[in-house]
Amino acid sequence: AQKVTQAQTEISVVEKEDVTLDCVYETRDTTYYLFWYKQPPSGELVFLIRRNSFDEQNEISGRYSWNFQKSTSSFNFTITASQVVDSAVYFCALSEGRGSTLGRLYFGRGTQLTVWP
Amino acid sequence: DVKVTQSSRYLVKRTGEKVFLECVQDMDHENMFWYRQDPGLGLRLIYFSYDVKMKEKGDIPEGYSVSREKKERFSLILESASTNQTSMYLCASISGKIRNQPQHFGDGTRLSIL
Numbered sequence: 032a033q034k035v036t037q038a039q040t041e042i043s044v045v046e047k048e049d050v051t052l053d054c055v056y057e058t059r060d061t062t063y064y065l066f067w068y069k070q071p072p073s074g075e076l077v078f079l080i081r082r083n084s085f086d087e088q089n090e091i092s093g094r095y096s097w098n099f100q101k102s103t104s105s106f107n108f109t110i111t112a113s114q115v116v117d118s119a120v121y122f123c124a125l126s127e128g129r130g131s132t133l134g135r136l137y138f139g140r141g142t143q144l145t146v147w148p
Numbered sequence: 149d150v151k152v153t154q155s156s157r158y159l160v161k162r163t164g165e166k167v168f169l170e171c172v173q174d175m176d177h178e179n180m181f182w183y184r185q186d187p188g189l190g191l192r193l194i195y196f197s198y199d200v201k202m203k204e205k206g207d208i209p210e211g212y213s214v215s216r217e218k219k220e221r222f223s224l225i226l227e228s229a230s231t232n233q234t235s236m237y238l239c240a241s242i243s244g245k246i247r248n249q250p251q252h253f254g255d256g257t258r259l260s261i262l
Contacts, residue, residue: 037190040188066250068253073255074236074255074256074258075253075254075255075256076238076240076253078250078251078252081249081250122190122191134179134181134242134243134244134249134251135179135181135193135196136181136191136193136240136251138183138190138191138192139190140188140189140190141190
């Protein structure tokens, strides 16, 4: 069964602090994809990144970086020098790679990040 | 750019009413999904469809049904609305032919059942 765990329900930081959001996943598939989405207060889900199971390279995009480690089944997300606009709910998700259910996402429960000025 | 449009941003209905939530996508995607989002529970899959007239149950289908008569439209139906169906509903779509693409989400419908 597929499962995604985001153990941190809420995190509060002060602007310019670095913050890491944890994501641990479970799957028996050898091919799978991992995603992070951001949900600001307005409610829409904004896609941030995807990773496939064969690509363990870490990725950096501006102040955002992702650390994918298959050995620990983790896909953590770090925001460097956080800003108030980073305040949102962040979801980690896992997708299977084949079959008629292609693209179905299994979501974690989300982490509410609040960045204080 | 992919556009997923949900018919209402906010909706208020009464217990026992039949409620329709509509979702339309403009990218000819095969796969469409309906999720429900509740605080602390994340997004839970209600139903999905991978082709016209095809549907599969997700994790929490009880009390809901769906309709996919046209490829671009996926409707979620609450047959007899109850207060425990008050929630945020999100529709998403994805190509069924291209792997590892992210799902595209609508803006969500905040449904209140009184």
